[in-house]
Amino acid sequence: MMDNKMIVENSLESSDKGFAFYGRLPYYRGLGLSMIEDIAITADGEPVPRENVRLHLHGKTYTLEQMETVYDDRWNFGEQAKIIAMMPGGLAPGEHTIEYAVRMRVSYLPFVPTTKDVKQLSLAA
């Protein structure tokens, strides 16, 4: 649910260190960070290695590995978090196809859902 609203429109930015956009959790409630199992990003079909993904929320920046043991912060319902891909050089100005997937560990579900959104985002020169 909310799949098509995961990537926030017009939110792509880039720097020498990498690129970032705002993302939401595809879910009808929030989730403690320890239950976010994975965030996968690709830019123009090129996957960003897991260790290069960061989540910036409430003034803090987490690696995915760090998030697994964060029990005192959460990604709230509909809340926009900055999703960062560390990638030296960043992205060139122009149109980019950004794919963003989240895998969540939801206690009551007998499976671990992965939900994905793909959007064309443009980066100003």
Next chain:
Amino acid sequence: MAIKRGVSLYSFQNDTFQQKMDLEDCIRTCAEMGARGIEVIGEQTFWGWPECGVEDAAIDNWHHLIAKYDCVPVSHDYMLDYKRYKGRIMPFDEQVASVRNDIDFGARLGVPYIRSLVSIDPDVLVAAAPYAEEKGIKLLTEVHAPLHFDHPWILRMAEAFEKSGSPALGFLPDMGMFLHAFPPVWRAKFERMGVRKDVADYIVKAYEDRVLSEYVILGVREMGGEGPALAMAETLRHNAAFEPKRMLDHMDRIHNIHGKFYEMTADYVEPSIPYDQIVAVLNQGGYDGYICSEYEGNRWIEDFEEPDSVEQVRRQQVMLARLLGEPEPAMLQAA
């Protein structure tokens, strides 16, 4: 006493997710429909809960809005994330403590009920029950498809509740377990995903004929169905047309109801859930709590169009007002 109308704010999730409606918009909308009972998923409505807590100011605002629109707090639906730790289940005592935490939150919101998910161990609920009694709150396990009142897990729950003797333990049936026809909005979504018309016709007819889900899945395979076609057939594993009258054996422990619906047509009909039978059974059982509208068709159409959650809830409230023999309040008469 008669059955009362309410709304779970889950119904407006597409609007609140995008911040098109805030809490005041939600509560005012319900009040205008004469649906005075308000149910929330605490952590959806109150950012921060449970990991970061919720400030008193947000709770004060809730009480202010409830009073302003003459509404009634009904239920806080909590989740209990017993898989909070990767690779291990939360220890028993910590699960009980987590439930107690949500009992406290429910007490702050002034609700008489908090909703427990059906996956929660009944022993955890029994252990938390004395604290719930102290706080004047009942823990209601949601009986939700594919479970139902004759499922061994629910029977085990009912036995545990009886054995405990606690009046704080009960049930919250979700009307989705009485799915008597395949929902048209499900079919339409599967067709958008590429399911052939003949395959969709077969599945819808097989559902009407109450064919065992495994046979239907095999039938779809034999028709050459794969991917979305199998997924459509597999919905039959998780849904069935159980009998509303199965609630009658448990009426003394049923205190709140999710008025689940997938679609309300322009002539105020839910094509897949038999609300006329449901209301008749509830009246027969002497139920006098709330039926809280729970619009879940949103997730079946959002790939295609933006859900009009308010209009969908309004239509269900019209249907309920009619079935309950109430006069239709002004806002219910015209969209």
